[in-house]
Amino acid sequence: MAKDWNADFVARVKGLKSMNEQQQLIVLLFEKRNRSKDEEKELELLLRAERAKERAKSAELAAVKLLGCRKDAERKARNHRLIQLGLLVDMAGLESRSRGEILGCLQSQSAIQDDKWAEWKRRGDALLAEKNAEHG
Known part of the structure; x- marks a missing residue:
């Protein structure tokens, strides 16, 4: 050889x-x-x-x-996460709002107490389940 x-x-x-x-x-x-x-x-x-x-x-x-390959996987995971977040903006009916309005709204909500976040999570999870049932 x-x-x-x-x-x-x-x-x-x-x-x-x-x-x-x-x-x-x-x-x-x-x-x-x-x-x-x-x-x-x-x-x-x-x-x-x-x-x-x-x-x-x-x-x-x-x-x-x-x-x-590792960088590609990280980039794909980040892109997927960003697309998922963009879909949430669409589902919430905020697609017509500017980026500044959406960011300001989200930033103002970041200091809210945890019990309010738990309520929003329940409502959001219910909406997501409803959307998944419609498309599933």
Whole structure:
């Protein structure tokens, strides 16, 4: 398997427009028919380094992809939450009000006592259940 990777790597490197010094040495040593033991060790070391670079690059790409997926999930969850809140504004018949009016109204209600919030929750839950029954 390593020999296949080595041959594939050398073929890829030879296809590059420009090779760095390390890649040039790998190609030179790889194509040499009668390598000495020292040259064999050098080639193996250089190829191991290249494999390690590729594995590191692959791991980095996987990490970037993972972070991207996590950010996508967070963004989708936030968007879903905002849409749900927007639907509540529509259900309450406030869609014709300005953003400033709605925000001012909500902000003025934030200091209300907890018993009033419990009453509003009961009324809101009943309305939501009614809407769900109509559409369900």
